[in-house]
Amino acid sequence: MKKLDLLITGVGGQGNILASDIISQAAIYSGYxxxxxxxxxxxxxxxxxxxxxxxxxxxxxxxxxxxxxxxLLAFEKLEAARWSHYLRNGGIAIVNNQSLPPMxxxxxxxxxxxxxxxxxxxxxxxxxxxxxxxxxxxxETGNIRTLNIFMLGCVSPFLPFRVSTWKDSIAERxxxxxxxxxxxxxxxxxxxxxxxHL
Amino acid sequence: MIRLLSGNEALALxxxxxxxxxxxxxxxxxxxxxxxxxARFKDIYAEWSTNEKVATEVALGAAYAxxxxxxxxxxxxxxxxxxxxxxxxxxxxxAGMVVICAxxxxxxxxxNEQDNRYYAKFAKIPMLEPSDxxxxxxxxxYAFDISEGFDTPVMVYTxxxxxxxxxxxKVDRERTVPAKQRGFQYDVSKYVMxxxxxxxxHAFIEERLVRLAAHSETFPLNRVIWGRHxxxxxxxxxxxxxxxxxxxxxxxxxxxxxxxxxxxxxxxxAARVDRLIVIEELEPFLQxxxxxxxxxxxxxxxxxxxxxxxxxxxxxxxxxxxxxxxASPQQEKxxxxxxxxxRPPLLCPGCPHTGIFFVLNTIGQRSRPQKGNAPRExxxxxxxxxxxxxxxxxxxxxxxxxxxxMGASIGQALGMEKAGxxxxxxxxxxxxxxxxxxxxxxxxxxxxxxxxxxxILDNGTTAMTGHQDHPGTGISAQGKETTKVELxxxxxxxGVKDVRVIDAFDMKALRAGVxxxxxxxxxxxxxxxxxxSVRLPARSAPRAIDTEKCNLCGVCLRLGCSAxxxxxxxxxxxxxxxxxxxxxxCEQLCPRQAIAPQSMTMNEDTE
Numbered sequence: 001m002k003k004l005d006l007l008i009t010g011v012g013g014q015g016n017i018l019a020s021d022i023i024s025q026a027a028i029y030s031g032y033x034x035x036x037x038x039x040x041x042x043x044x045x046x047x048x049x050x051x052x053x054x055x056x057x058x059x060x061x062x063x064x065x066x067x068x069x070x071x072l073l074a075f076e077k078l079e080a081a082r083w084s085h086y087l088r089n090g091g092i093a094i095v096n097n098q099s100l101p102p103m104x105x106x107x108x109x110x111x112x113x114x115x116x117x118x119x120x121x122x123x124x125x126x127x128x129x130x131x132x133x134x135x136x137x138x139x140e141t142g143n144i145r146t147l148n149i150f151m152l153g154c155v156s157p158f159l160p161f162r163v164s165t166w167k168d169s170i171a172e173r174x175x176x177x178x179x180x181x182x183x184x185x186x187x188x189x190x191x192x193x194x195x196x197h198l
Numbered sequence: 199m200i201r202l203l204s205g206n207e208a209l210a211l212x213x214x215x216x217x218x219x220x221x222x223x224x225x226x227x228x229x230x231x232x233x234x235x236x237a238r239f240k241d242i243y244a245e246w247s248t249n250e251k252v253a254t255e256v257a258l259g260a261a262y263a264x265x266x267x268x269x270x271x272x273x274x275x276x277x278x279x280x281x282x283x284x285x286x287x288x289x290x291x292x293a294g295m296v297v298i299c300a301x302x303x304x305x306x307x308x309x310n311e312q313d314n315r316y317y318a319k320f321a322k323i324p325m326l327e328p329s330d331x332x333x334x335x336x337x338x339x340y341a342f343d344i345s346e347g348f349d350t351p352v353m354v355y356t357x358x359x360x361x362x363x364x365x366x367x368k369v370d371r372e373r374t375v376p377a378k379q380r381g382f383q384y385d386v387s388k389y390v391m392x393x394x395x396x397x398x399x400h401a402f403i404e405e406r407l408v409r410l411a412a413h414s415e416t417f418p419l420n421r422v423i424w425g426r427h428x429x430x431x432x433x434x435x436x437x438x439x440x441x442x443x444x445x446x447x448x449x450x451x452x453x454x455x456x457x458x459x460x461x462x463x464x465x466x467x468a469a470r471v472d473r474l475i476v477i478e479e480l481e482p483f484l485q486x487x488x489x490x491x492x493x494x495x496x497x498x499x500x501x502x503x504x505x506x507x508x509x510x511x512x513x514x515x516x517x518x519x520x521x522x523x524x525a526s527p528q529q530e531k532x533x534x535x536x537x538x539x540x541r542p543p544l545l546c547p548g549c550p551h552t553g554i555f556f557v558l559n560t561i562g563q564r565s566r567p568q569k570g571n572a573p574r575e576x577x578x579x580x581x582x583x584x585x586x587x588x589x590x591x592x593x594x595x596x597x598x599x600x601x602x603x604m605g606a607s608i609g610q611a612l613g614m615e616k617a618g619x620x621x622x623x624x625x626x627x628x629x630x631x632x633x634x635x636x637x638x639x640x641x642x643x644x645x646x647x648x649x650x651x652x653x654i655l656d657n658g659t660t661a662m663t664g665h666q667d668h669p670g671t672g673i674s675a676q677g678k679e680t681t682k683v684e685l686x687x688x689x690x691x692x693g694v695k696d697v698r699v700i701d702a703f704d705m706k707a708l709r710a711g712v713x714x715x716x717x718x719x720x721x722x723x724x725x726x727x728x729x730x731s732v733r734l735p736a737r738s739a740p741r742a743i744d745t746e747k748c749n750l751c752g753v754c755l756r757l758g759c760s761a762x763x764x765x766x767x768x769x770x771x772x773x774x775x776x777x778x779x780x781x782x783x784c785e786q787l788c789p790r791q792a793i794a795p796q797s798m799t800m801n802e803d804t805e
Contacts, residue, residue, distance in 0.1 A: 011541065021364070024202050028366060034202070035330070037363035039306070046760050047543035060442040062330075062363040063508045082535050102541040106764045107594065107755055110539035144774065 001160050003056035005064045009083045010075030011100050012046045015148030018173060019073070020051035022152060025169040026161045027055045035062040048079055055159075073155050075134070075147065076100050081118045087125040094154050094193070095122070096134035096147065130154070130196045137188050146185035153189020163190075203367045205360040208331040209298055210235035211367075212338030213268050217375040218242060218296075220260035222253040224634060225663035226272030227307035228358040229300035233270055234666070237675045246666055246675040249604070249634040250275035254282040254297070261286075261295035261351075262389060264380040266342055270298035273314045274603065278635070280317070286351040287321040288399045289389055290406075292380055294345035294352075296338065301357045303479045304506030307662075309584065309603060311504070313480040318353045318457040322403050324410050325353040325457040326419070327435045331365040333419075337454065339371065340419065348406055348413070355456070357479065359436045359506065411458040419454030422467060429521065430471025432464065432484055432495070440512045441477045444523055459487050468493045475521070479507050545589050547761035548737075548777025550657050550702035550728025555590040555597040556757055556783070557708045558624065558653075561716070564596050565756070578716075579614055579621050583607040583636075585628035586662045587655055594756045598626070605635030611650040612643045622716050624651045629685060630660035630668040637688060643721055644693040651715045652723045656685060657702075657730040665733060689723045696720045702728025705786040731777050739795040740776035741785055743769050747792035754784040754793065 006023065010016045017038050027034040036053040052064050066086050072093045074080030080095040087093060095118075104110040113121075122129050132154050138147040149170060156166055170186060171179055203211065210232050213221065221244040223233035237244035243260075247253035250271040260267035271279060276299050286295065299317070302308040318325035324344055328334040334356065341352040387395045414420065429448040433441045434456050441450065451467045453459070468474045468488075476485040476497035485497040500519035502511060517523045545552055559565060562578030582588055582598035583606065591598040600610055611625035627636045632654050643650060660666040667673040672682025689697050696718065700711045708726070715722040743754075743762075748769055754762050761775035762784060771784075773796060785793040 012543070021202070024364060028200060028202055033366055035363055035365040037359060046541075046546065048541045059365070060439040061509045062359060062365070062436070062439065065443075065509045065513070078538060078541070082538050085535060101763055101765065102539050103544055103758060103760060104539050106760075106762065108764065113538060 001055075003054070003059075004071070004159065005069050006053040006055075006071045006073060006155075007064065007069045007083055007086050008051040008053065008073045008075070009079040010049050011079060012049050014049070014075045015145065016049050016051050016075060019148040019152055020053050022149075022166075022169045022173050023053050023155075023159070025172060026159070026165050027053075029165045029168060030161045033057060033059045035059045037062040048082065050083065071155060071158055073151055075151060077115070077118050078102070078113060081113055081121040084122050084125055087122075089125060090128065091126050092158055093122050093126060093129045094151070095129065095131050096151060097131045098135050130193060132189070132192055132196060137192060138185060141181060141185045141188060143181055146182050149182040150185040150189040150192075153186040153191075154193040156186070156190050157193060199369045201367050201369055202364050203331045203335070204231060204362055204364045205328065205331050205334045205356055206231035206300075206362070207235045208334035208367050209270075209328075209338060209354065209356070209361075211369065212335040213296065213342075214239050214242065215371045215373050216294075216339045216342045217266050217373060218268050218342075219265035219375070220244075220257060220267040221269070222247050222256045222267070223270040224248070224250045224253055224275060225630075225660050225666040226250075226275050226300075227663050228302060228356075228361040229270045229272045229275070229298065230663045230666065231361070232298055233675060234664070240676065244675045246668060248669055250279035251282055254279040254286065257295055257297075258282055258286050258289075258291070258351075261291040261293050262289075263382045264293045266294045266375075268296040268298060270300070272308065273299060273301040273312055274308060274310065275299075276314055276317055277312075278604065283317070283351075284321055285391065287323050288391060288396060288403060290349035290399075290402075291345060291351060292382065293376075294342035296341045296345060297351055297353045299353055299355050300361045301355065301480070303357050303359075306358050309601065311480065313483060315355055315456060315483045316481070318355070319483075321353075322407050323350050323353055323457075324348070324414075324455060325355055326454055327355050327456045328360060328454070329435050329438045329452070330360065331363070331367045333454070334360065335367050335369065337419065344410075344413070348410055350406060350410075355435070357436060357506075407458055411461070414455045414458055414460040415462050417455045417460070420460055420463060421450075421452045421454070422463075423450040423452060425449045427470060428472045430467055430474045431477055432467070432474065432488065433477045434484065435479065437477045437479050437507055437512075440507055440509045443509045444513045444516060445521075453484070456484065459484070461491055464488055465491065465493065468495070475516075477501055477507075477512060542592060543589060544592075544760050545586060545595075545758060546731050547759050547775040548731030548734070548781040549586070550726070550730065551587045551590060551655050552595070552757055552759060553702055553705055553708050553783045554653060554655065554712075554726045555587070555595040556787075557705070557712050558597045558626075559595050559756075561709070561712055562597070565594065577621060579611075579619055579623045581607040581610040581614065581623065581625045583625075583627040583631050584662075585631055585655075587626060587628060592758070594758045604631055605639060608636055608639035608643060608650070608652055611652070612639070612646065612648040615648055615650055616646075622651070624653060626653045626655065628661075629654060629656040629658065629670050630666075632685070633669050633683070637692070640689065640694070640723075641692045648721050649719050650721060654685060654689075654723060654725045655702075656725050656727045658727075659730050659733060661730045661732065665730065685725055689725070694721055694723050696722035697725070698722070699725045699727055702726045703781055703783055705783055729780070731780065734777060734780050737777050737780065739778040739797070740773040741771050741778060741782065741793050742773070742796040743771055744792045744794065745769075747790045749790060751789065753787055753789060757784060757787070759784065
């Protein structure tokens with residue numbers, strides 16, 4: 001593997017930052033250099049959240065250039081569309097099929113993009129688009145907050161880490177009482193992505 | 199040991215391993231996590247100070263007393279701390295003292311974009327600039343050694359991107375504390391800055407700077423990385439990482455110590471390259487110095503001064519200047535992104551600030567006019583302050599007219615009144631911000647007989663920066679129960695007679711309270727008290743909207759609560775976001791009594 005650049009997008013509170021921490025930890029365990037950078041501070045209060053994760057033998061910039069992202073992992077549909085231009089041509093988009101309308105949409109001032117529009121925006125960059133039912137699967141697992149780990153399961157086959165390394169990294173970042181349910185969510189995501197047809 | 203650390207965590211660990219004994223800070227994005235990380239070590243003393251000035255004075259006192267100390271703050275924090283910062287430069291230290299200062303290029307969470315590197319030059323103290331977490335960890339040991347070697351505080355300058363990015367750190371040291379601490383020694387010519395002594399110390403500062411400049415020539419962390427000689431790039435901090443990315447084949451002078459600068463090293467590097475450029479964020483700090491040396495150099499002619507850099511911006515800027523960058527892989531398609539609905543940050547569902555801002559909005563007639571209606575003139579001027587509540591500036595609450603700097607709301611309100619603004623002026627300030635710098639302007643308003651109203655939003659935490667404790671919470675930075683400083687006591691102590699405490703979630707009481715103080719000519723203070731929703735121990739009974747009763751009047755939407763959403767001409771409350779019994783302000787407002795606990799409403803699908 002020469003390099004792998006991931007962009008994780010979502011809405012404050014969905015758990016993206018923990019997800020990018022776990023990927024980075026798995027990269028270290030697998031012997032790679034890694035840099036990751038998240039939006040924090042004012043941008044956190046229910047706003048768009050963005051994490052850049054860069055994995056290679058040596059990484060300089062923590063920020064990825066537009067058009068060079070290999071994998072876009074989006075926890076929310078509007079946020080997938082918003083950052084799609086960062087994807088390289090032919091990159092992979094894994095999108096949680098969930099809409100969280102921003103305040104301006106609820107107030108009636110703006111329109112949430114329909115599924116066709118989200119898809120067509122993503123298609124400008126790639127045909128490799130996977131929509132996954134993250135909220136439904138997380139709920140089936142027993143805790144809606146496992147969404148982020150389910151999404152990690154979905155992205156896991158595309159990254160050069162062993163399953164055991166993923167599980168070690170998840171275990172390191174989560175308290176003992178939450179580990180079992182999150183490992184279940186991870187396995188579910190890994191299985192799910194293999195059943196999704198493009 | 200290999201660890202994944204943020205820049206802030208690495209600075210804290212580096213300081214701990216360098217033997218720091220006293221660490222102080224006031225929280226501020228992006229520097230807050232430095233103190234949070236180091237406070238976990240129980241064998242040192244760490245405190246949240248009331249503000250950055252006090253934090254710097256405590257750290258300076260500790261350094262005088264002979265223990266290694268550090269203070270951390272965001273860029274504008276150093277404006278507050280500039281008085282003791284300058285004092286620390288002139289007196290020097292006894293044991294090492296490091297000032298960590300985190301800038302915010304791009305203004306992720308600040309009120310300006312000032313380049314604090316000029317502060318090091320202004321105070322004539324040395325400055326180190328790490329460019330990733332490994333350097334953040336490594337540089338701290340050097341910083342303390344320079345501090346003690348040259349009798350000076352040392353500034354370590356980071357930015358949001360360095361402080362908040364995580365990268366791999368090889369942790370190869372253990373904590374070492376100098377075995378014999380040098381205690382405080384009587385020396386008035388060093389520690390008492392009477393003019394007679396200060397004059398002597400000024401001469402010392404100048405001589406110290408000459409010695410520091412000589413030291414920087416051989417400072418091992420300043421590195422030359424030779425590539426091709428057609429292009430030489432002088433750079434520092436995160437800009438170095440972007441420059442490496444954009445020009446993989448060029449030669450680099452990567453500066454770790456950016457004040458004072460190694461002039462000979464720079465001249466030698468410049469002489470061996472065909473074209474010399476500087477890539478740096480914000481101001482031309484390095485470039486100006488190199489130009490003043492008489493060396494031909496460019497940088498800010500094409501690298502933006504405004505905003506945070508990134509590899510795309512550096513590449514595009516350099517291409518426009520005719521520099522040899524690689525062809526861009528593809529054109530951006532950012533225009534689609536620009537048309538999508540934005541998602542700005544908001545007050546959280548269940549926020550104790552929402553109710554009072556709704557009341558100020560309605561009583562003050564501050565709503566943005568609906569289409570077709572004539573705009574109404576608002577009847578209140580609301581001066582604001584720094585914290586989560588600054589978000590009440592946005593519609594639908596639209597309840598803030600000014601925000602300048604910490605504590606400014608009260609002084610500005612008094613100034614407006616004295617200028618004869620013609621409307622009642624209300625200052626709004628958070629509890630932590632009031633402790634930080636709201637007390638002295640309140641004293642001023644009492645003394646100079648202002649008639650303003652000050653609303654103190656007391657949510658029992660420093661919420662915006664990540665829920666740090668402060669004097670009003672009675673919990674220390676290291677989690678110890680300590681003396682709680684009562685807001686009411688401070689306010690009454692300044693001489694304010696009309697002091698009220700109102701429950702943040704009691705809409706009737708808020709409305710009555712605001713109306714009553716607006717009718718009164720007295721200087722008044724309302725403390726609006728309610729727990730920050732992020733810190734609620736438990737949530738219960740989320741509210742739901744009975745669609746049979748709801749007539750879509752939209753009053754609840756005017757709270758700006760993100761749990762209340764509208765889809766396909768139907769209003770609903772997201773049960774996962776609603777804080778339920780802890781809040782209930784939408785239920786109190788609804789003119790049709792259509793909002794009630796979820797179990798009591800008819801419709802089931804309220805998620």
